[in-house]
Amino acid sequence: MTAVEGSAGHIDTTALYVELQQFYGRHMRAMDEGRVADWTGDFxxxxxxxxxxxxxxxxxxxxxxxxxxxxxxxxxxxxxxxxHCVSALEVGAGPDGTVVARTYAQLIRTPRDGASVLELFCTCEDVFVREEGRLRIRHRQVYRDDLPKD
Amino acid sequence: MTAVEGSAGHIDTTALYVELQQFYGRHMRAMDEGRVADWTGDFxxxxxxxxxxxxxxxxxxxxxxxxxxxxxxxxxxxxxxxxHCVSALEVGAGPDGTVVARTYAQLIRTPRDGASVLELFCTCEDVFVREEGRLRIRHRQVYRDDLPKD
Amino acid sequence: MTAVEGSAGHIDTTALYVELQQFYGRHMRAMDEGRVADWTGDFxxxxxxxxxxxxxxxxxxxxxxxxxxxxxxxxxxxxxxxxHCVSALEVGAGPDGTVVARTYAQLIRTPRDGASVLELFCTCEDVFVREEGRLRIRHRQVYRDDLPKD
Known part of the structure; x- marks a missing residue:
């Protein structure tokens, strides 16, 4: 994964980073609201x-x-x-023009008539390709911190 | 709400998204530090x-x-x-040139001599208008996940 | 600290904000993964x-x-x-061309065979200078909310 930090001053890199932030906002909200088709369309x-x-x-x-x-x-x-509360986005270049995005996610769970609690924490690495102008996930790897890695 | 994702590569959309991130950083910090006038000036x-x-x-x-x-x-x-720990920002266009911003917020509470805890989780939808170059909230709708929606 | 919000529409400010988000994603991940040299190189x-x-x-x-x-x-x-889950980034100008970045951080701790929990919350103010094109921290002030400020 090639770091893009060195070229963060370029408009293309800035726009890509923000596009991914907007992507994750929409993507996680779709999942969290039970809109499965919207969420699945991102793959x-x-x-x-x-x-x-x-x-x-x-x-x-x-x-x-x-x-x-x-x-x-x-x-x-x-x-x-x-x-899903996503943070720590780090964007880099993968092979063959792919984009690699690494994130953290805190999952907050609220039962009916109960208080909100941290259910779990996980890290995520997504490999994106662009299809008809739109970024889609080709590979996702999630690791929950409370489970063995392998 | 028109999604802006399709045009995320445009500088204007990128700049607006970042302007809103900076807005929420300042806005929530003002509230959290008890600077009520600073916070209220955002409405x-x-x-x-x-x-x-x-x-x-x-x-x-x-x-x-x-x-x-x-x-x-x-x-x-x-x-x-x-x-207020804000995440999941999603920005879109509302009617009449307004901007709609949806966010998540985790509220972290620390009593004197006590540990920090998650107090509650809420979603927020703000409708913004621009006044003299500055984005201001015209309508805010907050939903706490631990309370009935209606 | 001069607010940059007024000029958020300028490309330079937008790019700087995003550069700092990418910085914190990388910086905190380096710390969290125990890559001390990578993390330390940011100072x-x-x-x-x-x-x-x-x-x-x-x-x-x-x-x-x-x-x-x-x-x-x-x-x-x-x-x-x-x-380290960072949020609430607010970027401003400090004296002598420095950049001041204020952030929140939730620290999430997961013991072996245990659940993830919020360990603590802190605020952070970093003063950055640019060295050979790269932003480096010259001064960091962290306050844990669960400890006395002074």
Whole structure:
């Protein structure tokens, strides 16, 4: 991953960083509000989603959508609100013109009639490609800090 | 709300997004440090502030300032520090040239001689207008996740 | 500290704000991953680091590096992951061409086989100078909210 810090003064790098901030605001809000199709549209057709919370990766947008729909339904049934608070965005260049974005996320969980609590913390590394002008995630790797990394 | 994501590569959109980040940094710090006048100056004269924590909206900058002064005094009396950690900024265009900004906020509370804790989580939607070059909030809607939405 | 908000529409200010966001993403990740040399390289040779968690300031990059190495080793020995979630960035101009950046940080701590918890909250004010094109911290003042300010 080539650091872009050295060229942060260039307009292109600045605009890309902000585009990704706007992306994550929209992306996480879509997930948190249960708008699964909006959220899933941010992945490429052949995207792979890996996390140390599951033994196997989800491969393909359809599989990612299925997983997200199950999770969203469970939250609705439990009457739980869940929010992803993203920070520490670091943007770099990956191979073949891809963009690599690393983030932190605090997940805040609020049960019906209960107080909001920190449910978990995770780090995330996304590899983006641009499709028809729009950034889409081709590969996502999430690590929850409270679970073994491997 | 028209998404600005498609035009995130334009300098104007990039600059507006960053201007709002700087705005929220200053705005929340003013509130958290008890500088009520600084904080209140970020609202238009006729601003309306609604939250699901109060049955009625606060209407007009003077009413918003009164409410903020009471809250600030209470924190000082209790010896409590309170911080608004804003994330998930999403910026869009509203009607009539307004700007709509959606954010998340974690409120961190630290009592005198005590540990810092997450007090609550809320979402916020602000409608901005520009007055003499400066963005001001004309309408704010806050929802605490731990209280009923309506 | 001169507010930069009024000129947020200028490319230079926008680019500087984003450069600092990228800086903090990289800087905090370096610390959180125990890459002490990477983290320490963000300070000037003569940097001063003050915090209300220590009676005396650390003076000079070498002293800062020593302190960071001790802290990093302790976390590894204890099997603890620690993350700095930065928010509320506010950028201004200091005297003599310096840049002043104010931030909030939530520290999230995850012990081996345990849940992630908010360990502490602090505010930070950094004074930056540019050396060979790169922003470096010349003075850092941190205040933990759970400790007396003076």
């Amino acid at each position: 490429t057709e052949d995207a792979v989603f890996r996390t140390n919370a599951r033994p196997d990766p989800q491969t393909g947008r359809a599989a990612i959508a299925d997983g997200a729909a199950v999770a969203a339904r469970k939250l609705v049934e439990q009457g739980v609100l869940r929010r | 238009t004269e006729d601003a309306v502030f609604r939250t699901n924590a109060r049955p009625d909206p606060q209407t007009g900058r003077a009413a918003i300032a009164d409410g903020a002064a009471v809250a600030a005094r209470k924190l000082v009396e209790q010896g409590v520090l309170r911080r | 000037t040779e003569d940097a001063v680091f003050r915090t209300n968690a220590r009676p005396d300031p650390q003076t000079g990059r070498a002293a800062i590096a020593d302190g960071a190495a001790v802290a990093a080793r302790k976390l590894v020995e204890q099997g603890v992951l620690r993350r």
